[in-house]
Amino acid sequence: MWSIAAFAVCATVVGRVYALDPAPKPAKELIDAAESTAAKLHKPIFVLFEQSKCAWCKRLDVLVNRPELKKTIDANYVLLRLDVLEGGDAIKLHENAGGSEFMAKLGGGKEIPFFAWVDARGKLIANSIAMPGGANLGYPASPQQIDVFVGLIKKTAPHCSAADLKTMRDYLIANPPK
Numbered sequence: 494m495w496s497i498a499a500f501a502v503c504a505t506v507v508g509r510v511y512a513l514d515p516a517p518k519p520a521k522e523l524i525d526a527a528e529s530t531a532a533k534l535h536k537p538i539f540v541l542f543e544q545s546k547c548a549w550c551k552r553l554d555v556l557v558n559r560p561e562l563k564k565t566i567d568a569n570y571v572l573l574r575l576d577v578l579e580g581g582d583a584i585k586l587h588e589n590a591g592g593s594e595f596m597a598k599l600g601g602g603k604e605i606p607f608f609a610w611v612d613a614r615g616k617l618i619a620n621s622i623a624m625p626g627g628a629n630l631g632y633p634a635s636p637q638q639i640d641v642f643v644g645l646i647k648k649t650a651p652h653c654s655a656a657d658l659k660t661m662r663d664y665l666i667a668n669p670p671k
Contacts, residue, residue, distance in 0.1 A: 520589040528614065538611050549632040552632050562661055569650035578605060596609075623641050
């Protein structure tokens, strides 16, 4: 009898926690907030378009959150993550409505991770369609991809030092995908 009561309490608590978990915010709301912050801080916006099941997206998230790299990202950008291109039930659970349309507006297609830098008014500065032949960079894993990624950071980061770029390059070289 006690185990049934305990189960009922746990199910109720879990149900309440799940019910309180909000749906993802629409992309427009997040973009507007990022643009407002970027205008106040005089920084560009670094937009990461990701998907919940994308391993390369998770690697990119780790990259921008590494303590030795995060300070450079935070000093130079307003970081905005948008979940896009989900399928099935994941759309309701993860996707930011309108994010895929914003990605397309910035030059993205169906390849993720895709990233772009925009100014405080949403004007495109650069994007990850930067590889030869107009291919998406994705996660910077190869020496060529690392060079392109670091070049994009140099182009878009207003306060990024040569030492910051070297730290980023060194991390990418020392931590290749396995």
